[in-house]
Amino acid sequence: MKLYASPRSPYVRKVRVAAHELGLSERLTLVEATPKNVIELVSPDNPLGQIPTLVLGDGTAIYDSPVVCDYLDTLHDRAPLIPRDGPARWQALKLQAVGDAMLDQAIAVYMDEGRPAERRDEALLDRRRTRLKRCLSALEDDAASLDEALTIGPIAVACALGYLDFRLGRYFWRPEQPDLEAWFDRFAERPSMRATQHPGPG
Amino acid sequence: MKLFYAAASPFVRMVWVTALELGIADRIERIDGGTTPMDANPALAEANPVAKLPTLVTDDGEALYDSRVICEYLIVEAGNDTMLPAKGWEHWSALRRLALANGILDAAVLRRYEAAMRPAEKQWEGWSEGQRLKVVRALDELEREVDQLGGGATLGAIAVACALGYLDFRFGHENWRDSRPKLAAWYEDWAKRPSMTETVPAG
Numbered sequence: 001m002k003l004y005a006s007p008r009s010p011y012v013r014k015v016r017v018a019a020h021e022l023g024l025s026e027r028l029t030l031v032e033a034t035p036k037n038v039i040e041l042v043s044p045d046n047p048l049g050q051i052p053t054l055v056l057g058d059g060t061a062i063y064d065s066p067v068v069c070d071y072l073d074t075l076h077d078r079a080p081l082i083p084r085d086g087p088a089r090w091q092a093l094k095l096q097a098v099g100d101a102m103l104d105q106a107i108a109v110y111m112d113e114g115r116p117a118e119r120r121d122e123a124l125l126d127r128r129r130t131r132l133k134r135c136l137s138a139l140e141d142d143a144a145s146l147d148e149a150l151t152i153g154p155i156a157v158a159c160a161l162g163y164l165d166f167r168l169g170r171y172f173w174r175p176e177q178p179d180l181e182a183w184f185d186r187f188a189e190r191p192s193m194r195a196t197q198h199p200g201p202g
Numbered sequence: 203m204k205l206f207y208a209a210a211s212p213f214v215r216m217v218w219v220t221a222l223e224l225g226i227a228d229r230i231e232r233i234d235g236g237t238t239p240m241d242a243n244p245a246l247a248e249a250n251p252v253a254k255l256p257t258l259v260t261d262d263g264e265a266l267y268d269s270r271v272i273c274e275y276l277i278v279e280a281g282n283d284t285m286l287p288a289k290g291w292e293h294w295s296a297l298r299r300l301a302l303a304n305g306i307l308d309a310a311v312l313r314r315y316e317a318a319m320r321p322a323e324k325q326w327e328g329w330s331e332g333q334r335l336k337v338v339r340a341l342d343e344l345e346r347e348v349d350q351l352g353g354g355a356t357l358g359a360i361a362v363a364c365a366l367g368y369l370d371f372r373f374g375h376e377n378w379r380d381s382r383p384k385l386a387a388w389y390e391d392w393a394k395r396p397s398m399t400e401t402v403p404a405g
Binding site for chain 1 (some may be wrong): 278
């Protein structure tokens, strides 16, 4: 299977962590996309030109990241990362939605901070940061639940926190969320997380 | 069940069309989730820290989001086995098409915010153009694969119909139908379903 990827994409990281946890890493052939070539490279398989996009041996394209994770979760006989039914399933998917939504906001903040100063809207940036902080605060209140079971939920949250460290800086979230920080620092030691770290700033 | 709702949100529409097609809309109370993209509705933020519409609160008091998770939950609640094929190529194809429709909506909604919410002097044409082109390519793909959409209420078809409805609502002047006659014909038929005519966006 071919995975359009980038070491800087947190959604790609989520897929790669999931693959690693499921013992499927070696079946993924990574094709690296850059901000410059991503649309040209990926759009023949995914017109949105987004990564991650998975392409199967028969040419079938699978996207976006929750769908790729869902697909990978059918390829193994370990405990599923997305419980097949019942409350555990909805809990895992909901937590993934929180992690992904945090990423949407964090990426928008990072992109906005990179705009020419005269095109930057500080009021909008503040509202995005507020959204992020509300999610972080809810996660802090319930940090103990992140240790309950290894599902796509904690993986998505960990990838969101790793991305905050990478793009918005450690001080954005760590000082006010000590329990979440302690959980993340332990989770980040997992081989799946270590193998998929974002590169240095850039 | 309770659904935080707003008549202008295409993601809310997707959920409500799904509920109507499943025949379980009468089990869901709609609550005004009135919000702007900027300021969260306090009750909504209490239920869902992401504070996004739609958010469903189940009979057990659990909040569920985002729209695709809610749609899947409703399908399971209704015991429906046709809206999302259980496995195989049809299953992944439906989810991929849902992602394509969501991608159109994400890009279109971002453009709409850029144009409607950001002060004019802070808008950035280059950025908006990238989002516009993403929609153009996705629509071209849908035109190519329109034969697979079918006339029934599958999750993929619902999502595509809601995405096209949103383009009509906010970007009608860009005439997405112009170079896509097959998709236009498909939508014209599909949009006649009561689930669609009852949920035409407003506001």
